[in-house]
Each structure stands twice: as structure tokens, then as C-alpha cells.
Amino acid sequence: MKITKVISFRNSWNRMIEDHKEELIDIENTLPRFINAYANRSRSSFVSAREIWDKELLKMGWSKSDNAFYSDHGQRLFFGNLGPIKNNVAAYLTFGHIDFLNRWLFQQTALAAKYHLAEIPVLLVPTDEYSKRLDDRSLTRLTLEMCYRQIHPLTPLTHTHPFLILGYTDTKQENIFDIEIFELEAEVLYDEENIIIDRSIEFPSEYYQAGLNILNYFGTYLREQYPDEEAKVKIEQNGNTVRLIIENSSGEKEIIEKALEEYQLVISGQRQPSEITSNQKLILELNSELRIAKYRMETQQDIIQVQKGQIENLFSMIAESLSAKQTINIELSPTINLNQNNVNQNITNALSSLNELKELLPSISSEYIEIQDIEDSLVSIEKEQNAETVKNSSGMKKLKKLFDSVEKGSSAMSKTLKTVEGGIDILMNLAGKYNKIAEWCGLPQVPSVFTK
Structure with a gap:
């Protein structure tokens, strides 16, 4: 598995090969392991593509970027779509809707620069020719050539920060000079x-x-x-x-x-x-x-x-x-504190899964807005320490209502998630996280058919 095409902005590719060669090697070495693990994952105990990608990079010493971050004004900031980070390089392999590129480019990379999380955000997508040979649609919705067709009409770009989009394929490549580079023009x-x-x-x-x-x-x-x-x-x-x-x-x-x-x-x-x-x-x-x-x-x-x-x-x-x-x-209890931390992390993980669902949907759709509403409500209890408050929160009620509507199968959300590639898989993953929170605060569990 090799990188054969690159979209670079503000000389980021040259910076990558000069200052971050180790991170580039990590990314290339992780790609074939990810593709293999994703292809052979157990359908009965679903693990999302994003979790597999993160896990493989974490083995290489990268760190996760989807912990809870808040701005100076108390607004929650989601950095999960940056992917794991190492030495100021963030690497994400997209699995979402075709308009995901806009969210990553104009939101995630801008936040990464503003909050000094990563100097070079990297997005990995298959090339056109490789995507035609892949069976999984979630990995082929966005290719490098599609990215270029979306971005190039906007050039020269006014961004003040660099980014990289790497196109990968299983075609062998002799050396780094065989890579095709598209350097985007930056506006003065x-x-x-x-x-x-x-x-x-x-x-x-x-x-x-x-x-x-x-x-x-x-x-x-x-x-x-x-x-x-x-x-x-x-x-x-x-x-x-x-x-x-x-x-x-x-x-x-x-x-x-x-x-x-x-x-x-x-x-x-x-x-x-x-x-x-x-x-x-x-x-x-x-x-x-x-x-x-x-x-x-x-x-x-x-x-x-x-x-x-x-x-x-x-x-x-x-x-x-x-x-x-x-x-x-x-009275301080280490056991209780540990359990509480786990619950808060499960809420954070649930927020990440909701964000993954949004990636599958057009941003102006009613289903996207419904998921956004649940996410916004869940944010308010992300750091909550009181089980009763979590139990009675609108976020947990809305989350349970989502599972109920899908179980009945008649809602627009249910029909959409069943027709969108990967939608039900992510919902199952989310249900498992919901059940862990529900068990702690005394809410009813969702049926096991939903869970991992």
C-alpha cells in the first residue's frame, strides 16, 4: 500500500518529507494493516473503521485527539476528525459522506491551527483507480481526484495554515519521486x-x-x-x-x-x-x-x-x-472516581459516534440536524458527576428516543440509516456506549440487537 498522489497546500508536502519523515512512514505502514483489519473485522462484534484506524496508529505511539476540548467561551470543540496526532502531524482516514471534505478542510484544520493541536493535518483517501477495486462503499465515497475537483475551483485559497491530502493505492511505486503532487495556490x-x-x-x-x-x-x-x-x-x-x-x-x-x-x-x-x-x-x-x-x-x-x-x-x-x-x-473512593471517569469517557465516545453519523449525512438534511441536536444536548452532561442528573438529562432521553424510532422502523431517521452505508453499524456502536452510561445511571437498556 503506497501514497501515489498528493494534494498539498502551503508547501506542506515538502515540510512533511523534510521534517516529518518518521510520521509519513508510520502512515504508510499503517495503511495495509488498517485495510486488512477492516476487511476481516467481525460483523457480530462491530468495530468502526475509525476505531480500527485509531488503534493501529496508537500502536505506533500516536495519541488520540477526540478528548473533550472547550473554547475560552465554554463551547465544546470536536477534534475527532483530525485523527491521532504525533509530533504536530494529525492523520485521519475518511469514512464519511462526500461533503465530509468541507467539514474537515474548513472546520477541523482551522481549529487544529488555532488551538495548536497539529501543524500539518493529513487526510487519507483512495485514488480513483484503487476505489474501483474496493468493495466497501464507505472507503470509496471520497477519492483524491474528487477532493481535487472540489477544492481547485476555490483556489487561490485564503487559508493561513497548511494541510495535506494523500491518495493511497495498492499499486507498487519505485520511489518518492514517482508521486504526483498537486500544489494548491494560496491567495495573498x-x-x-x-x-x-x-x-x-x-x-x-x-x-x-x-x-x-x-x-x-x-x-x-x-x-x-x-x-x-x-x-x-x-x-x-x-x-x-x-x-x-x-x-x-x-x-x-x-x-x-x-x-x-x-x-x-x-x-x-x-x-x-x-x-x-x-x-x-x-x-x-x-x-x-x-x-x-x-x-x-x-x-x-x-x-x-x-x-x-x-x-x-x-x-x-x-x-x-x-x-x-x-x-x-x-470520603474519597478511588473505585468510584475510576467508574465516574469511565462514564464521562463513554459520553465523550458517544459524542464521537454521533459525529461519525453526521459524516454520513448531508449537512442540510433533517436527519443531520436531529443528530446535531442530540449531540448538543449530550455535551451538557459530558463532565457531569451526578448519576441522577445524567439520568434525567435531555441528551440521554433524545438518545434513547433515537434508538426507539429506529427499532420501530417507521421514522425518516430509521429509513435513512438503513440505506446509508455504515449507518446501522455506527448506530450499533453508539448503542453499546449508551448502555454503559444507562447501566451507571439507572436508565433502561436498548435491545441487544442494537449493540456490539
């Missing part, structure tokens, strides 16, 4: 003199993600509504502050300002998309973006309220303890 920084519009917005935590997505979509709106304008739309992020920069290429300032005014009227609810454009595709996309933004804001507000309630309970507990006259005895 914007010219201050050509900026038409420069707006900075500081979002509250509960509005940040929704606001960022809405601003990101303005570039699409401008291209669809005014295809003759060549202005460049760029987004800068700094904490909770987002900067929207529109740079003049050959566009008319008046038209750009008109487009921005129209967009502002739509997102503020003063105009319907159908009132400002006759482009049916754009109307549908705008309505979809607004629905998703509303959902994200409501979900984030729920999480903040839950966290606020937990903090208030903590303060109340401390105040009660300090005012009590009786002696307070604190």
Missing part, C-alpha cells in the same frame, strides 16, 4: 486600498456560530444574485469577533452595497427572500440558511441555560455546606 493577503466594505461584529457566545455561517453565506448570495460582479468576500475570526471584508476586484461599489443591504433586510426578517430575488435556487438556500441559523441559536441558548443552572446548583450546594452546623465528612 487582501489589499487595504481595494477594500469596499469592512465590517466587524462581536457576537455573544450563543449567536457566534449562527452569525458566522450567515456571514459566510453572503459570498454565495453575491455570486448568485449578481454573477457579473467580481468582488472578493472574506471572513476573519478573532475570538467572538468576526470581520467581513469585501475587496474590489472589478465590481461596482454601489451594487455591492445594494447586495449587502438586501441581505441585511432578509436576515433581519424585514423582507422575504422571494421579495428580493426570483432565483428559486437562491430562495431555497436562503430559507435553509435562516432555518439552520435559528436552530443553532436556540440550541446554544439551551446549552447555556443548562450550564447556568448547573453553576447555580453548585453555588447553592456550597452555600448550604458552609452554613451547616454539623460536621461535614468527605
